[in-house]
Structure formats: C-alpha cells, structure tokens
Amino acid sequence: MPRDSEDRSFRYPLKWRIMDGLNAALDLLWPRRLGRYTGWALLTPALLLVGILVLGLFQIAENSLHTLDTSTFLPGEEYTLANYLIVAESPTYWRIIWRSLLGAGLTVFFTLLLALPYSYMMVRTNKAALRKTLLIVLFLPFFIGQVVRAYGILIVMGSSGAVNDALGLVGIEPIRLLFNFPAVVFGLVQYMLPFAVLMLAPALTAIPRETETAASSLGANWLKVFRHVILPMAKPGLVGAALVVGTLSLTDFAMPAMLGGGSQDFIANAIYDQFFRTADQGLGSALALLLVALGSVIAGVVIAFFGAGTLGMRGRK
Amino acid sequence: MNRNITRRGILRTGMATGGAALLTPFSASRIFAQEPEKPAEIIVRAWGGDWVAALKAGVSDRFTEETGIAVRHDLTEDNEIQPKIWAAVAQGRIPPIHVNWDTTTNASKSALRGVTEDLSDLANLANTTDLAKPIGLDGYPIVNTYGYVYVLAYRPEAFPDGAPKSWRDLLDPRLKRRIALYNDGIGFHFPAQVAGGGSLEDIPGNMDACWEFIREIKNQQPLLGEDPDFTAWFQNGEIDAACTISTNALAAKKNGIDLAWTVPEEGCKFDTDGLWIPQGLPENELYWAKQYINMALSQESQQIWLDGLGLPGVVPDLTPPEGLENDPSYPTKPEDFENLIRISSKIQIENESEWFAKFKEIMQG
Numbered sequence: 001m002p003r004d005s006e007d008r009s010f011r012y013p014l015k016w017r018i019m020d021g022l023n024a025a026l027d028l029l030w031p032r033r034l035g036r037y038t039g040w041a042l043l044t045p046a047l048l049l050v051g052i053l054v055l056g057l058f059q060i061a062e063n064s065l066h067t068l069d070t071s072t073f074l075p076g077e078e079y080t081l082a083n084y085l086i087v088a089e090s091p092t093y094w095r096i097i098w099r100s101l102l103g104a105g106l107t108v109f110f111t112l113l114l115a116l117p118y119s120y121m122m123v124r125t126n127k128a129a130l131r132k133t134l135l136i137v138l139f140l141p142f143f144i145g146q147v148v149r150a151y152g153i154l155i156v157m158g159s160s161g162a163v164n165d166a167l168g169l170v171g172i173e174p175i176r177l178l179f180n181f182p183a184v185v186f187g188l189v190q191y192m193l194p195f196a197v198l199m200l201a202p203a204l205t206a207i208p209r210e211t212e213t214a215a216s217s218l219g220a221n222w223l224k225v226f227r228h229v230i231l232p233m234a235k236p237g238l239v240g241a242a243l244v245v246g247t248l249s250l251t252d253f254a255m256p257a258m259l260g261g262g263s264q265d266f267i268a269n270a271i272y273d274q275f276f277r278t279a280d281q282g283l284g285s286a287l288a289l290l291l292v293a294l295g296s297v298i299a300g301v302v303i304a305f306f307g308a309g310t311l312g313m314r315g316r317k
Numbered sequence: 318m319n320r321n322i323t324r325r326g327i328l329r330t331g332m333a334t335g336g337a338a339l340l341t342p343f344s345a346s347r348i349f350a351q352e353p354e355k356p357a358e359i360i361v362r363a364w365g366g367d368w369v370a371a372l373k374a375g376v377s378d379r380f381t382e383e384t385g386i387a388v389r390h391d392l393t394e395d396n397e398i399q400p401k402i403w404a405a406v407a408q409g410r411i412p413p414i415h416v417n418w419d420t421t422t423n424a425s426k427s428a429l430r431g432v433t434e435d436l437s438d439l440a441n442l443a444n445t446t447d448l449a450k451p452i453g454l455d456g457y458p459i460v461n462t463y464g465y466v467y468v469l470a471y472r473p474e475a476f477p478d479g480a481p482k483s484w485r486d487l488l489d490p491r492l493k494r495r496i497a498l499y500n501d502g503i504g505f506h507f508p509a510q511v512a513g514g515g516s517l518e519d520i521p522g523n524m525d526a527c528w529e530f531i532r533e534i535k536n537q538q539p540l541l542g543e544d545p546d547f548t549a550w551f552q553n554g555e556i557d558a559a560c561t562i563s564t565n566a567l568a569a570k571k572n573g574i575d576l577a578w579t580v581p582e583e584g585c586k587f588d589t590d591g592l593w594i595p596q597g598l599p600e601n602e603l604y605w606a607k608q609y610i611n612m613a614l615s616q617e618s619q620q621i622w623l624d625g626l627g628l629p630g631v632v633p634d635l636t637p638p639e640g641l642e643n644d645p646s647y648p649t650k651p652e653d654f655e656n657l658i659r660i661s662s663k664i665q666i667e668n669e670s671e672w673f674a675k676f677k678e679i680m681q682g
C-alpha cells in the first residue's frame with residue numbers, strides 16, 4: 001500500500017514534462033507519418049534562400065543582355081551579347097580578371113602557409129594558456145569588420161605609420177608600402193587567416209597524435225612526419241580552406257578598393273564601377289555573371305579533383 | 318490700459334501681419350494655399366564631412382527652425398543612391414529620400430531617365446543667376462546650387478619655387494608616387510586635353526591629347542581616390558599634389574594641413590552641383606521637399622551653406638568667405654571664368670562611359 005501511494009505521488013521531472021509537451025506539440029504540427037519528409041522540411045529555408053539567389057541571377061542574366069541607352073539612361077529594348085563582347089575585347093577587363101585570379105591564388109598560398117602551423121600549434125599544444133591566447137589572437141580581428149581592418153593597415157603601414165617609423169629607427173627612409181598589388185594581397189591574407197584556421201583546425205584535430213608518434217618511433221624526423229603524415233592527412237582541411245579563402249578573395253571588393261590606391265581593381269570593383277559609377281547595369285551584370293562563372297568553374301574543378309575537404313564531399317579516387 | 322478697437326486699426330494690423338508674412342521664405346504658399354500636412358522629417362542625401370556640416374548649418378537647420386520638420390541626412394554615396402531611386406521609381410515605390418544633393422552630371426542622367434520632379438515653380442528661382450539653370454535640359458528637373466573648380470591643390474613645401482604653373486609640372490620625377498587624381502578621372506580630362514597639346518573644341522571628337530597626357534601621368538604612379546581620400550592622403554603625408562575640388566583642399570587646410578591651390582595655365586574644370594527631388598513622393602512630402610530646395614536658394618541659406626563649402630553660389634551679391642575673395646577657386650566675375658573650362662553636362666554624360674573605360678584602361682595597366 002505505501003508503495004502504491006508512492007507510485008501515485010510520483011511526478012516526472014519538469015524538464016521531462018516540458019520535452020513531452022514539446023513532442024506532443026510537434027506531433028500536432030508535424031505528424032509522425034510525415035517523418036520521411038523531415039529532411040526536406042529542414043532544408044526548405046536554405047532552399048528558399050538559394051532560390052532567391054538563383055532568381056536574382058536570372059534577373060542579372062536578363063539585364064546583361066541589354067545595353068545602356070545614354071540618351072534616356074534606360075536599358076535598350078533589344079537583346080544583345082554586346083556587353084559580353086565589350087568584356088571580351090577589353091584589355092582592361094582581361095587585366096582585371098587576371099589580377100583577381102593571381103591575387104586569389106597568392107592569397108590562398110600565403111594564407112595556408114601561415115594557417116597550417118598556427119592551427120597545428122593551436123590543436124596540439126598541451127598548454128591551455130597558449131591555446132587560449134592563440135584563439136583570442138585569431139578571433140579578435142575576426143570580430144572587426146573588413147573595412148575597419150583595412151583602415152588599420154592604412155594607419156600602420158602608411159608613409160608616417162608605425163612600420164615606417166620602425167624602419168626609420170634603423171635609418172631607412174619612409175617607403176610606400178601601400179597602394180600596390182602586394183599591399184592588397186597582404187590585406188587579403190590578414191583577413192582570410194581566421195577563416196583558414198577555422199577550416200584547418202578540425203582536420204588537424206582528427207589526425208591521431210599516435211600516428212605522428214609512430215612515425216617518429218620508426219625514425220622519421222619532424223620534416224618527414226610533416227611531409228608524409230600531417231600534410232596528407234590534413235588534406236581535407238587544406239582543400240576546404242583553399243576553397244573558402246580562394247572564392248572569398250576572388251570576389252573581394254574592400255581590400256583592392258582601400259589598399260590598391262585605385263589602380264589594383266579586382267572584378268568586384270569593376271562591377272561596382274559599372275553599376276554605380278557609369279550606371280551601366282547591363283555591363284555590370286555581364287561582369288557579375290562572368291565572376292560567378294569563373295568562381296564556380298574553379299571551385300568545381302577543385303572539388304572534382306580533390307573533393308571539398310572538410311566541406312564534406314569526396315573527390316575522384 | 319484702455320484701447321479702442323477701430324476698423325482702421327484692424328486693417329493696419331492686418332497689413333502689418335501680411336507684410337511680415339511676405340518676408341518669410343514660405344509666404345506665398347502660406348497666403349495663397351493651405352499648407353499640406355507636414356511630415357515628421359524629410360531625408361536629404363548629402364556628402365559627409367565638411368559638406369554635410371555646411372548644408373546642415375545653411376539649409377537644414379534653418380528649414381527645421383522655420384517649419385518644425387526635422388531633416389535627416391542620408392550619407393549614401395551619390396552614385397549608390399542613384400540605382401536605388403531609379404529602382405524605386407520603376408517599381409512605383411516611394412523613393413528612399415526626399416531631396417538628392419547630387420553632381421549636375423549625375424542628376425542629369427536621372428533627369429534624362431525621367432525620374433525627377435519639375436522644380437520650375439520654386440519662388441526663389443526668380444532671384445538666381447544663370448548658373449542655377451541646368452544646361453541642355455528642359456525646365457528645371459534639377460536646380461544647380463553652386464559651382465566649383467577642380468583645382469591643382471599642392472603642399473607648398475613640396476614646391477619651394479612657388480605654385481605649379483602648369484599641369485605638366487606634375488610630371489616632375491620628384492613627384493613620382495606623390496600625386497593623386499579622382500579614380501574615374503573626373504575633373505582631369507579637360508585640362509589634360511589642353512596640357513597634352515590638344516584643343517577644347519575637339520572634345521569629345523578627338524581626345525587623343527588628353528589620353529596621351531594621362532598616360533604620361535600614369536608613369537608617375539598617381540593615387541586614385543574619392544573626396545575623403547584626398548584630405549586623408551594630404552594629412553598622412555602620402556601625396557604632395559592633387560587634382561581635387563577646392564572644398565576638399567579647404568577642408569584639409571582647416572584641419573591644419575599646410576595646403577594651397579592654383580588654377581594652372583591650361584585651366585581647370587568648372588562644374589556645378591544641384592538639388593533634385595525623385596518622383597513618387599506623396600503630395601505633401603513633395604511640397605515640403607520643394608520648400609527645402611526653395612530655402613536652399615534663398616540669399617541667407619546660400620550665404621551660410623556656401624561659406625562652409627567655400628564655393629560661389631547661384632544668387633547674386635553673396636559675400637565671399639574670408640580669404641577666398643579673388644581666389645581662382647571662387648569665380649564670380651566674367652573674367653574669373655576665363656581660365657576655367659566648362660563643358661555641357663550633355664556631352665559629359667553621353668561620353669562618360671567611354672571616358673571612364675579609357676581612363677581605367679590606362680590606369681589599371
């Protein structure tokens with residue numbers, strides 16, 4: 001009898017009851033028989049967002065087929081490929097496209113070069129204080145916008161900035177460090193480093209420490225361990241980081257605009273000029289589509305050959 | 318006190334009140350028409366820094382004081398607000414701003430596109446000079462509010478022998494990487510045409526001389542930027558000379574930078590800015606937006622606004638700001654314009670894309 005009264009007085013914990021309530025509510029909203037569509041339901045918001053992007057691209061594609069009538073500043077009625085022809089025949093645009101590709105390539109190279117040892121140290125160190133310091137140093141600039149960071153570089157590396165002041169201490173006259181192509185690449189590397197570290201860190205964490213120890217115990221020195229163990233096993237992270245850094249750099253606007261001194265435009269700057277400076281939305285749209293195509297082809301080729309790394313797809317065996 | 322109210326007394330009071338009302342900028346509308354409902358605020362697009370400070374002091378604050386309507390300044394770049402306005406008008410939406418402070422060239426594009434309201438009924442237009450009228454457009458789809466000169470601004474310590482006399486002086490090897498132009502070449506094309514040995518009459522048909530001179534300038538590796546950049550570059554010691562609007566040079570000087578400016582022998586480009594209203598505003602807001610522009614054309618507003626900018630206005634008898642009397646960047650008399658180059662907005666907007674592409678082709682090389 002006492003046991004029976006205990007059973008009657010038993011109440012499930014509050015959290016359980018809340019979860020039961022939520023489950024019941026969910027059953028009402030999304031009955032169990034629809035369970036096989038749950039995946040699609042979860043995907044729907046993302047698909048809607050991508051759908052809006054695709055619709056925008058169609059609109060841009062339509063715009064790119066009209067030239068600007070400068071007597072009314074309205075797009076012409078006729079459908080034409082003239083805007084694409086202008087790009088194809090313009091040495092300026094070819095130069096800008098080449099500069100964007102080179103800039104993105106160099107940014108990927110230097111960013112990975114710096115990000116790999118940084119990430120490795122961050123995930124392998126036994127000292128919690130060092131790990132935290134590395135994380136803070138990494139994320140502090142991450143919370144500052146790209147434009148503010150570019151301004152920081154302008155101040156530090158300007159003719160009368162800290163770097164030139166330091167050079168002056170050893171008798172070197174002030175030199176122009178900014179407003180050239182290397183300055184743009186420097187800015188991009190500085191901006192992209194946290195992205196690359198974020199992509200690399202999980203891949204490096206996934207490499208068992210024992211594998212490195214085994215290689216060392218078999219006589220491999222540090223360099224060999226790095227070359228034959230860490231690098232191949234970190235490939236998914238490297239590929240993922242390269243994809244993210246490469247595509248973001250290729251489409252960057254602020255760094256070339258602010259650190260390039262007006263003569264180091266990337267494709268995004270050329271697009272801006274057409275949309276906002278000459279009001280030629282047709283030519284701007286053609287350039288925008290070319291940028292999308294260029295980025296997609298490069299990403300497609302990389303994924304086809306190397307997989308998407310930590311982005312989660314497998315490449316050709 | 319014992320006061321007799323007489324018929325004559327009432328008439329006299331009425332006359333006096335009416336007379337006082339006539340002296341205010343909104344007199345006509347107050348007397349002859351019922352004022353439409355006042356919006357809580359109107360939005361005026363403006364350039365930042367000293368530019369918006371001058372507009373606020375000269376026009377916006379006075380407008381708020383007179384009408385009680387707050388003025389919000391939208392500092393979106395003129396080039397960036399343009400497509401937004403065009404899209405709003407095309408889609409039948411209310412435009413994002415009430416008044417656009419714009420370059421005449423840019424504004425003319427909007428006028429040609431048919432997205433501007435007609436301003437020819439503004440009362441204060443009667444008191445303006447010819448400069449207020451946009452050339453090559455019917456009526457007043459925009460109203461020019463002042464003129465400005467793209468001067469050769471320079472740091473006197475970099476020119477110990479005195480002011481540069483020619484734009485060709487910028488080719489001096491010691492000025493390599495020490496000069497700046499606008500990143501679309503604006504302000505530089507026409508003097509470059511003369512400095513390159515060409516003639517202004519050949520614009521736009523033959524501008525080879527202009528491009529040849531710009532190629533020479535390119536070898537000097539100039540910095541290319543926009544208004545705020547010039548002030549910053551002078552301030553940070555990045556440049557010694559620039560082709561820029563005199564207002565920017567004035568702003569830099571006010572910030573304590575030792576700066577001077579000149580109009581070289583080949584001349585300088587003279588142009589205008591203006592105000593316009595996008596189509597699609599509710600009737601009452603359109604009315605008050607027009608009153609804002611009307612106030613901008615009043616003698617008092619022009620005086621305060623343009624004192625801040627250091628630029629010549631479009632109403633007669635303005636007093637030049639201190640130090641700018643007889644300054645080449647502050648032309649008022651016909652002879653002041655002899656060395657200034659003014660090309661119609663129509664030619665400029667028809668050829669802008671081509672000139673821009675050519676300038677980019679040279680500078681991006």
